[in-house]
Amino acid sequence: MQNKITGFLSFISVERGIMLFMINMGATFLIAKSSILPNAVYLGIIAFFLWSGVDAINNVYDAELDEKSDPDRAKYTKNLGNLGLAISLGLFAVSLGLGAVTGMLLVVAFIFLGILAGVAYSVPPLRLRQTIYKPVVNLSVGAVPVLIVAAFYDVFSVQILALILLMGISTAVNSLWEDLADYKSDFSAKAKTTLVVLGFKKGLYLTIILGYSLIPLMIVVGVLFQLNTVYFVILSALITYISIRLIQNRHIITGKPEHETLLAAGKGFAKDFVIVALVHTTNLMVSGYLTY
Numbered sequence: 001m002q003n004k005i006t007g008f009l010s011f012i013s014v015e016r017g018i019m020l021f022m023i024n025m026g027a028t029f030l031i032a033k034s035s036i037l038p039n040a041v042y043l044g045i046i047a048f049f050l051w052s053g054v055d056a057i058n059n060v061y062d063a064e065l066d067e068k069s070d071p072d073r074a075k076y077t078k079n080l081g082n083l084g085l086a087i088s089l090g091l092f093a094v095s096l097g098l099g100a101v102t103g104m105l106l107v108v109a110f111i112f113l114g115i116l117a118g119v120a121y122s123v124p125p126l127r128l129r130q131t132i133y134k135p136v137v138n139l140s141v142g143a144v145p146v147l148i149v150a151a152f153y154d155v156f157s158v159q160i161l162a163l164i165l166l167m168g169i170s171t172a173v174n175s176l177w178e179d180l181a182d183y184k185s186d187f188s189a190k191a192k193t194t195l196v197v198l199g200f201k202k203g204l205y206l207t208i209i210l211g212y213s214l215i216p217l218m219i220v221v222g223v224l225f226q227l228n229t230v231y232f233v234i235l236s237a238l239i240t241y242i243s244i245r246l247i248q249n250r251h252i253i254t255g256k257p258e259h260e261t262l263l264a265a266g267k268g269f270a271k272d273f274v275i276v277a278l279v280h281t282t283n284l285m286v287s288g289y290l291t292y
Helices: 002-011 014-032 037-061 063-069 071-080 082-101 105-122 134-153 158-188 194-198 200-224 229-248 250-254 259-291
Strands: none
Touching: 002 071, 014 037, 014 134, 014 158, 014 259, 037 063, 037 071, 037 082, 037 105, 037 134, 063 071, 063 158, 071 082, 082 105, 105 134, 134 158, 158 194, 158 200, 158 259, 194 200, 200 229, 200 250, 200 259, 229 250, 229 259, 250 259
């Protein structure tokens, strides 16, 4: 029973669903300028089901690739057969249904936009997941949830644009970080992802540079929404953490290690970056709650 639950949570990539849930809750606190929980939780649930469906359909079409990068998930997905696709469609339906309950057409439109992005990302013949355009599509993962909240409150401003850019660019960069762990399977499948096109080491440098380039935007969002000191303290801690991890592995980053050593380091960095992403979204949510 436990194996089935673990397999299902991996199939829907529950950690990303939780991250999107927190993004929507945080966006609700910031856009509504209120700490009232019901709307934040409701909009967070919409994002959770939407991106659980997107990740599920991606894992259905990624089963062959996952045999190298995540064999346990690949095995679970293959055992599901056609039920896997049905589950992803069911998750989409729940998200659309929850959006429809709001009675707001623009909310439903943005949910549908997220579904279209997910289908273009994963499903042939487009399957942008295996192209250099992957980060561009992944931008929607962070941007669409914030757009849903903005549409729900019918509020669009410079502040919200900055938040949309931060969340969108963060998830686009996060997709490059994930490619560090998937490099071996992507290379074997002759995918044209950014890391495969550039080469692993150049791609690693790019992910590091883009990661640090997000810091000014994170600060700008904190200032625009007048977030409390906690936000900036935790942000500083995250920057320190990832900097220490990079320094610890400087001999791998700047040297000429064996290919397998470099790939192992890439997987380690991918895990670090996921931790940073989860902590940052939690920080944004909690700081938004405490501020308002």
